[in-house]
Amino acid sequence: MDRIYSHPQSLRDVPTHYCPGCGHGLAHRLIAEAVDELGLREQVIAVAPVGCAVIAYDYWDFDCSEAAHGRALAVATGIKRVRPQNIVFTYQGDGDLAAIGTNETIHAANRGENLTVFFINNAVYGMTGGQMAPTTLLNQKTSTTPEGRNAQFQGYPLKISEMLALLPGVKYIERVSLGSAQDITKTKKAIKKAFMNQIEGIGFSLVEMLSPCPTYWGLSPCESLDWIKNIMAKEFPLGVIK
Amino acid sequence: MPKILMSGNDAIAEGALRAGCSFYAGYPITPQNELTAYMANNMQKRGGVFIQAEAEVAAINMVFGASAAGARSMTSSSSPGISLKQEGISYIAGAELPAVIVNIMRGGPGLGNIAPSQSDYFQATRSGGHGDYHCIVLAPASVQESYDLTYLAFNLADKYRAPAIILGDGMLGQMMEPLELKNQSPCLAGRQAKPKTKPWALTGCAGRKANVVKSFYLKEGDLEKLNLKLQKKYQEITAKEQRWEELFLDDARVVLVAYGSMARIARAAVKTLRGKGRRVGLVRPVSLWPFPKKAFARPKNKYLVVEMSYGQMLEDVQLALCGEAKIEFLGRSGGGVPSEEEIILKINKIYNG
Amino acid sequence: MTERIIIAGSGGQGIMLLGKVLAEGALLENKFVTWLPAYGPEVRGGAAHCMVTISDDEIGSAHIDQADSLIIMNQVSLDKFKGRLKNTGLMIVNSSLTKPDKNIKVNSGDFTDTAIGLGNIKVANIVALGCYLAVKKIVSPENILKVIRKMAPRDKPELLKANIEALKKGMEFKND
Numbered sequence: 001m002d003r004i005y006s007h008p009q010s011l012r013d014v015p016t017h018y019c020p021g022c023g024h025g026l027a028h029r030l031i032a033e034a035v036d037e038l039g040l041r042e043q044v045i046a047v048a049p050v051g052c053a054v055i056a057y058d059y060w061d062f063d064c065s066e067a068a069h070g071r072a073l074a075v076a077t078g079i080k081r082v083r084p085q086n087i088v089f090t091y092q093g094d095g096d097l098a099a100i101g102t103n104e105t106i107h108a109a110n111r112g113e114n115l116t117v118f119f120i121n122n123a124v125y126g127m128t129g130g131q132m133a134p135t136t137l138l139n140q141k142t143s144t145t146p147e148g149r150n151a152q153f154q155g156y157p158l159k160i161s162e163m164l165a166l167l168p169g170v171k172y173i174e175r176v177s178l179g180s181a182q183d184i185t186k187t188k189k190a191i192k193k194a195f196m197n198q199i200e201g202i203g204f205s206l207v208e209m210l211s212p213c214p215t216y217w218g219l220s221p222c223e224s225l226d227w228i229k230n231i232m233a234k235e236f237p238l239g240v241i242k
Numbered sequence: 243m244p245k246i247l248m249s250g251n252d253a254i255a256e257g258a259l260r261a262g263c264s265f266y267a268g269y270p271i272t273p274q275n276e277l278t279a280y281m282a283n284n285m286q287k288r289g290g291v292f293i294q295a296e297a298e299v300a301a302i303n304m305v306f307g308a309s310a311a312g313a314r315s316m317t318s319s320s321s322p323g324i325s326l327k328q329e330g331i332s333y334i335a336g337a338e339l340p341a342v343i344v345n346i347m348r349g350g351p352g353l354g355n356i357a358p359s360q361s362d363y364f365q366a367t368r369s370g371g372h373g374d375y376h377c378i379v380l381a382p383a384s385v386q387e388s389y390d391l392t393y394l395a396f397n398l399a400d401k402y403r404a405p406a407i408i409l410g411d412g413m414l415g416q417m418m419e420p421l422e423l424k425n426q427s428p429c430l431a432g433r434q435a436k437p438k439t440k441p442w443a444l445t446g447c448a449g450r451k452a453n454v455v456k457s458f459y460l461k462e463g464d465l466e467k468l469n470l471k472l473q474k475k476y477q478e479i480t481a482k483e484q485r486w487e488e489l490f491l492d493d494a495r496v497v498l499v500a501y502g503s504m505a506r507i508a509r510a511a512v513k514t515l516r517g518k519g520r521r522v523g524l525v526r527p528v529s530l531w532p533f534p535k536k537a538f539a540r541p542k543n544k545y546l547v548v549e550m551s552y553g554q555m556l557e558d559v560q561l562a563l564c565g566e567a568k569i570e571f572l573g574r575s576g577g578g579v580p581s582e583e584e585i586i587l588k589i590n591k592i593y594n595g
Numbered sequence: 596m597t598e599r600i601i602i603a604g605s606g607g608q609g610i611m612l613l614g615k616v617l618a619e620g621a622l623l624e625n626k627f628v629t630w631l632p633a634y635g636p637e638v639r640g641g642a643a644h645c646m647v648t649i650s651d652d653e654i655g656s657a658h659i660d661q662a663d664s665l666i667i668m669n670q671v672s673l674d675k676f677k678g679r680l681k682n683t684g685l686m687i688v689n690s691s692l693t694k695p696d697k698n699i700k701v702n703s704g705d706f707t708d709t710a711i712g713l714g715n716i717k718v719a720n721i722v723a724l725g726c727y728l729a730v731k732k733i734v735s736p737e738n739i740l741k742v743i744r745k746m747a748p749r750d751k752p753e754l755l756k757a758n759i760e761a762l763k764k765g766m767e768f769k770n771d
Contacts (some may be wrong), residue, residue, distance in 0.1 A: 042448035045311070057454045063444040065310045068333050071303035074295070078307025078315070079444060081291040082265050086311075086446050100481040104303070107296035247615070247622050247630070273634050356634065417657040418615070418630035420622050488745070510655025582655055 006117050008032040010041050012061045016058050021221025023178040024052055025212030027120055028059050028155070030184070031091070034191045035062065038199070043223045045079055047072045052126040070101025073108035073196075083162040089116040089197055093183040094135040097127050098160040105160065109204050112169030117193045122213040123232060130216030134158040138236050142216065157235055161208045165242040172205040173241040179210065179228035210236055245420035250388040250410060253421050254344055255280035257392030258316050260423070263306035263342070265315040267301040271323045272356045274346035278318065284341050298323040302330030302343070309339040310455040312443030318344035321352060321362050322414070324370070331405055332371030336457025336468070338442075340399035342375070342392065344408040349576045357577035358503060362376075363554035366409050367531040371528035374469055378406040378483065379530040381501045385419035386549035391528070396517050402479055409530060411550065412580070413503045416476035447584040452482035464584050479532055486534035487526040490516060491542070494523030496589055499559050500548040501527045504580065520590060530555070538562040546579050546588060549573045596651045598733050599659045603644035603676050603688070604668025609720035613666065614645035616724060619742040620734040621649040629657035649733055656704035664731060666723050668706070670694060675711060689719065689729045702730055710761060715754070717759035725765020736766065 007013060007101040011032035018024050035044050041062050050069035050072040057064035065077040080088040097105050099118050108115065124142055125131040131144040135157050139148035151156075161173050176189045177183040187209055194205040210232050213222035219227055248256070255277050258266070266281040285292035291308070295301035308315040319327060324345045334341050347362050349355040362370075366379045378398050382388040388410060394405040409419070445455055459465035487505075489512060491497065500508035505526040515522045525537045533555075541563055543553045547556045554574050560569060572588045574580050600617070604610045614630050621628040631646045645658040664685040667673045669692040677699060680686055686699060691707035704726050710719035723744070728736055739762060747755035 022564045031266040043446045045444045045446065054458060055460070057452075057456065061447075061452050063447050063453045064455070065307065065444055066333075066337065066454075066458055067306070068303060068329055071299065071306075071330070072305035075307035075310070076489070077293070077300075077306035078265065078267070078309070079311040080307075081293065081304075082313040082315075083445065086444075103296055104300050107300065111293075135417045243620060247619055247628070412634070413631065413657060416632055416634050418618060419654075419657075420628060431605060452690045506653075506657075509653065513652075579656065581660060 006041055008036045010035045010061050010091055012059055014058060014228050017055065018052065019215045021212055021214040021224055022052070023122060023209065023213070024120065025186065026058060026090075027118065027209055027211060028038045029192070030188045030191055031089075031118060032060060034188060034195055038192065038195055040103050040195065043085075044073060044089070045080070045083070045130065047076045047088070047124070049089040049090070049092040049096040052128065053091055053093065053120065056091055070096050070099070071104055072096060073100065073104045073115065073117070077108055077111070077113050080113060080115055084114075086220075087116070087195060089118060089195070091118045092120065093126070094119070094121045094123065094133040098134040098158050102160070106164070107166070109164045109206075110167050110169045112171075112203050114198055114203050117204070118191070119206055119208040119210045120195075121208055121236065122211045123157070124213050124216045126216055134160070135236070141218070156163050159236065161206065161241050164206060167206055170206070170242060171203040175208040175210070175236060175238050175241060177210040177233060177238055178212065179225045179233070208236070210238070243422050243424065244446055245422050245476065247400040247418050248421045249276055249387055249416060249418045250382070250385050250414040251276035251346065251416070252280050252410060253385045253389040254392045254410070256423070257389035258342065258396065259284060259288055259290070261314065261396035263314045263316050263392045263396060264379070265313045266294045266317065267304040268289070268291040268299050268318050269295050269323060271297050271320045273348060273415050274318050274320050274344065277344065277415070277525065298576065299330065303335075304329040305341050306330055306334055306337070306339060309334065310337070310444050312440045312445060314340070314400070314593060316342040316344065316404060320346045320348045320358070321350050322338035324362060325367070328365075328371035331377065332369070332373050332375065332456055334405045334470070335369070335375035335377065336373060336492070337455050339405070339455065340396075340403055341405045342395045342399055342408065344392075345410070347409065347411045355577055356412060358550060358579060359575055360411060360502060360504060360550035361554070361575050362409070363530065363549070363551060366407050367533070367558070369411060375472060375477075376404070376531055378404060378479060379409050380406065381409045381528060381530050382414065383502050383505045383526065385414075385421050386419065388414065389421055390424070398483065401473055404475065411503050438540070442522070450576070473570070483529055484532050484534040484536050485528035486537045487528060488537060489524040490521075490527075491523040491525070493521050494542050496544045496593055497520045497523045497525055497531070497542045498546050498548060498585070498589075499525045499527070501556070504548055504550055507580065507582050508585060511582045511589070514582065515586060515589060518595060520589065529557070533558040533562065533582045535562040541567040544568045544570070544592060546570045546572060546585075546592065548585055550579055551575045597654070598649045598664065598731065599662045600647045600649075600664045600666065601644060601659055601662040602647065602666040602671035602674055603642070603677060605671065606641045606643045608612075608643065608668050609717060610643040610668065611645050613720040613724050615646045615740060616721070616742050616746065617734065618647050618752065619746075620739045623738040623741060624734060626650060627654050628651060629654050630749065631657040642675070644672065664727065666727055667718070668692065668723060676757070685730060687723060687730070689723060691719075702768070704765070706765070709764050713757050713760050715757045718757050721758050722765040723762035725762040726768040729766040729768065736762065
């Protein structure tokens with residue numbers, strides 16, 4: 001009999017700490033699969049964020065570094081510059097990449113660092129208890145926007161991927177979704193492309209994944225997937241941005 | 243070796259390069275810009291990496307990354323910039339990474355000014371960021387020592403897997419003095435981590451278990467374990483790495499205590515006073531953390547602490563002496579540097595008291 | 596012996612270089628020496644000064660409060676630093692760019708005009724250095740020449756010639 005499915009070598013067989021319906025587990029797995037399929041496990045160095053995915057290194061079975069909140073791309077720059085033969089990626093949430101770490105994000109991209117970035121956009125801060133994120137939608141209720149995000153006081157959802165696409169140092173940006181089986185297949189393809197770009201020395205590549213957070217969206221896991229498709233993807237349209 | 247004329251800033255950079263520093267990230271700030279420029283001119287030529295970072299915060303975190311990947315790494319700045327780096331330094335200490343951080347101190351608080359100062363003593367020696375940690379702190383008093391102690395700082399940082407700070411001031415950084423490049427040959431920066439010497443480094447998990455560099459320990463009891471391990475390390479450093487210079491202590495009635503640039507002026511005052519028959523001595527702490535308590539093991543009658551601050555190292559001298567001697571203080575800050583004449587005046591006042 | 600010298604003028608006059616040449620010369624004679632620049636935000640055209648201390652013994656502060664010698668290259672610097680000279684101190688002044696002042700005793704020479712005469716206004720600093728060295732025999736002119744030869748860019752032999760000439764002319768100003 002042919003084996004058509006197995007546990008990725010790069011993913012440890014451990015219980016998850018993520019909430020039911022959370023997108024992080026999926027994203028971790030897709031990255032682990034891509035690393036295995038590209039034969040990168042012994043070469044890859046990951047930089048984990050601060051946020052729900054802070055212990056991503058407990059799931060991935062390859063070399064990992066932590067980074068202070070928002071500083072993943074500075075840490076990754078340091079690693080990649082001294083070890084250009086390794087494949088270095090960051091895994092960051094919306095608060096990490098697009099609020100507290102905006103400076104590091106923009107300048108790593110503008111230097112055209114040959115890095116791969118996985119950007120998990122779930123429009124909310126998960127780890128600290130559901131506060132407004134830079135990507136929180138207008139009218140979306142969070143613990144710090146109890147009446148819903150109001151542009152007059154909290155500004156607009158930040159489209160950091162579109163902003164980064166303006167920079168000549170950036171070679172590839174795609175926004176994908178973890179909202180359906182079909183989308184997940186596309187996400188895996190985008191992840192591989194972002195890795196391949198680094199392997200081939202093409203340069204800074206970022207994959208933004210719209211990812212469900214049922215807990216802080218106040219929805220069931222199924223409703224969360226519909227919300228991504230019907231509401232979130234309207235504000236953050238899917239597709240190759242650059 | 244013939245001596246060459248070099249500034250303190252340049253000497254620190256050259257010392258770092260000869261110690262095998264292969265990664266430098268920094269951001270412009272006076273009075274340490276020459277150091278960054280020296281690295282920009284020389285690092286790449288010698289096989290290392292130079293990055294002008296977008297900010298101090300990014301620079302220290304780049305150092306975190308480069309160090310995690312096994313490279314000897316350094317950043318430099320001056321007081322306000324060092325404040326910005328404190329988060330990163332805390333992470334470096336927590337993750338037990340070696341790194342060298344240079345602070346060429348200027349006047350504060352706030353934007354202050356660019357005059358020499360020693361007002362960051364507390365910040366450097368008391369774990370300037372959050373958490374229970376220490377940095378090894380070395381305070382050069384000459385261009386030669388700027389070079390020598392930077393070289394030493396890399397070795398100590400690697401040995402103890404801890405951040406080491408070179409604490410200088412604007413005068414030392416800017417000043418040129420003769421420097422002997424000793425016998426340390428200019429080694430080409432080793433870009434590759436040597437797995438044998440740094441088995442914890444992130445190099446890809448070929449042929450071994452995956453490495454994780456982190457300071458995050460959420461499980462009950464785990465962080466306490468890390469902190470106890472750190473404390474044990476700090477005790478070892480305290481026992482083994484106290485460094486100081488002393489002058490004329492045997493018969494001294496009054497002992498001057500000063501470090502860095504200030505110690506040069508204190509030394510000049512001691513020599514002048516000795517010439518006039520005054521029994522005056524000098525203790526110059528070279529390591530500020532660990533503070534050289536051993537230098538105060540047999541207390542003299544009277545001490546005069548002189549600083550370009552309003553009494554920061556003073557507290558360590560008080561702790562070292564535990565009330566067993568009379569301690570006087572002379573300090574200025576914000577651009578004022580206590581002069582040889584001021585020190586002599588103060589000594590004359592307290593000598594017979 | 597300890598000699599504390601403040602050298603001051605405007606940015607672009609080669610003030611820092613003058614100090615460095617002197618310091619390098621002292622180094623060749625195995626003396627203790629420090630060179631401390633003013634490192635403010637001023638750049639070209641602003642005030643510039645540096646402090647050089649040369650001694651047979653270890654040097655304490657590189658910063659000079661009261662100088663044994665002043666080398667002053669323009670009026671603003673004269674006004675600013677004339678109070679920083681010891682009573683018995685030596686004042687070397689560039690008369691090309693300062694007003695005569697009967698109240699202060701100076702050794703002066705028209706360093707800038709002399710430099711222009713040599714075909715390069717930029718060597719006024721070395722003219723001033725020559726004048727200083729003729730009065731204060733702190734470093735031998737031979738060693739200063741060695742330094743100048745070492746520092747001069749290889750591809751500009753005319754610049755080296757102008758500097759050597761400048762040093763000679765400067766030494767003729769000895770008017771004490």
